[in-house]
Amino acid sequence: MHEPAEQERVDDPLVFAIASPADSPAVVALVESAYRGEPSRAGWTTEADLLDGQRTDAAAVAEAIAGPRTIVVLASRAAELLACCQLSDEGAGLAYFGMFAVRPDRQGSGVGRRLLAYAEDLAASRFGARRMRMSVIAQRAELVAWYERRGYRRTGERLPFPYGDERFGIPRRDDLEFVVLDKAIGPGAPL
Numbered sequence: 001m002h003e004p005a006e007q008e009r010v011d012d013p014l015v016f017a018i019a020s021p022a023d024s025p026a027v028v029a030l031v032e033s034a035y036r037g038e039p040s041r042a043g044w045t046t047e048a049d050l051l052d053g054q055r056t057d058a059a060a061v062a063e064a065i066a067g068p069r070t071i072v073v074l075a076s077r078a079a080e081l082l083a084c085c086q087l088s089d090e091g092a093g094l095a096y097f098g099m100f101a102v103r104p105d106r107q108g109s110g111v112g113r114r115l116l117a118y119a120e121d122l123a124a125s126r127f128g129a130r131r132m133r134m135s136v137i138a139q140r141a142e143l144v145a146w147y148e149r150r151g152y153r154r155t156g157e158r159l160p161f162p163y164g165d166e167r168f169g170i171p172r173r174d175d176l177e178f179v180v181l182d183k184a185i186g187p188g189a190p191l
Contacts, residue, residue: 014111016118019072019084024061026081027072027099031056034101036169043104050139050176051169056099060167064099072099073122075115082106083115087123093130095123095185100134116150124186132185135159135178144179152181 019027033039035055040046047055064070064086075083083106086099097119102112123129136144138158148154161176162168183189 013077014082014114015076016115016122017074017076019065019074021062021065023072023074023081024058024065027061027065027074027084028056028058030081030084030103031061031099031101034104034107040104043102043107045102045107045143046104047137047140047169050137050172052172053166053170055169057167061099069127071122071126073115073119075111075118077111083111085115085119087119087127089123089127089129090133093128095127095129095132097123097132097134113150120183120185124189128186130184130186130189131182133180133182135180137161138177138179139173139175144181147181150183152183155180155182 032055034043034045035047036051036053037048040048061072065072067088069089070086072084072086074081081103083102084099085097085101088096088098090096097116100112100116102115120132123132134147134152136147138144144154157180159178159180161171161178163171
């Protein structure tokens with residue numbers, strides 16, 4: 001089991017849950033606050049200098065919550081939503097990790113690290129995943145480095161940014177692309 005963050009109080013634990021349709025508005029608000037607009041600048045995960053517009057919307061979150069091979073995981077403390085992520089069963093022992101968001105005022109407190117570790121354990125136990133994969137905007141060097149410190153490695157694969165599809169935001173520059181990161185998870189995975 002993973003160690004709690006030093007800042008966490010034993011009497012006020014971080015609670016993990018699978019999102020239901022009723023959680024959709026709160027998830028959208030959390031994701032938007034972590035990545036877009038002026039409020040996102042309170043944390044270090046902001047994409048406000050790279051993208052305008054939305055990061056997600058109610059339809060995308062509802063689809064993820066209702067998907068047969070996708071779940072949205074919530075992390076809360078004292079009934080307050082602090083973080084979320086999406087896990088997708090890609091089959092053949094592979095899980096995809098996405099829509100990771102931590103409230104800007106809680107970034108750096110260990111909440112994100114704990115949710116990522118929980119998501120890895122959950123993907124292994126629920127989907128039988130042996131690997132977790134994700135894509136990160138290549139220009140987010142500090143975020144890529146954060147994942148690398150947690151054992152993720154670049155696969156060498158790069159994916160194009162979906163220019164022209166405003167569901168993913170309105171680019172402020174024309175060189176955006178994603179790097180693909182991958183990590184072995186589950187029993188026997190290297191630490």
